[in-house]
Amino acid sequence: MHMSSVLAPVKDNRRALFAALLYSVSSTLLNLANKVVFSKASFNFPWGTIAIQNIVSLLALSSYLIIAPHATFRFDLGLLRRLVFPMWCFCLFLYSNAKALRFISLPVLTVLKSFAPLGVSVMEVLFFKDLLTKDAVF
Numbered sequence: 001m002h003m004s005s006v007l008a009p010v011k012d013n014r015r016a017l018f019a020a021l022l023y024s025v026s027s028t029l030l031n032l033a034n035k036v037v038f039s040k041a042s043f044n045f046p047w048g049t050i051a052i053q054n055i056v057s058l059l060a061l062s063s064y065l066i067i068a069p070h071a072t073f074r075f076d077l078g079l080l081r082r083l084v085f086p087m088w089c090f091c092l093f094l095y096s097n098a099k100a101l102r103f104i105s106l107p108v109l110t111v112l113k114s115f116a117p118l119g120v121s122v123m124e125v126l127f128f129k130d131l132l133t134k135d136a137v138f
Contacts, residue, residue, distance in 0.1 A: 035106045
């Protein structure tokens with residue numbers, strides 16, 4: 001599969017490209033910042049740091065909604081209930097990253113995390129009976 005065919009659906013969508021770029025930059029910066037904070041043997045408060053990161057995220061979202069009043073945001077209690085487990089998994093992901101960074105280097109952790117898409121594909125086959133195609137693996 002050629003790279004231009006992968007990007008074809010978002011080629012003319014600047015918002016999609018901006019979101020992808022912002023995700024890449026923020027993910028990289030988060031990993032580097034966590035490495036600086038969590039690699040010190042004297043620091044052992046990953047839950048506090050996760051809480052602070054979540055508060056900053058809420059402040060950023062709130063600021064966006066104030067700056068861009070035309071943005072649509074509807075509070076949905078049903079959606080919030082459905083998000084409890086994914087949010088818990090995300091916090092566990094951040095916590096495990098923090099703990100791992102105390103014992104292994106950032107490049108090693110990055111390589112280990114790169115196996116996640118393969119794990120997701122296998123889980124989709126097991127739980128949702130999706131087909132694991134050659135394109136999904138390679």
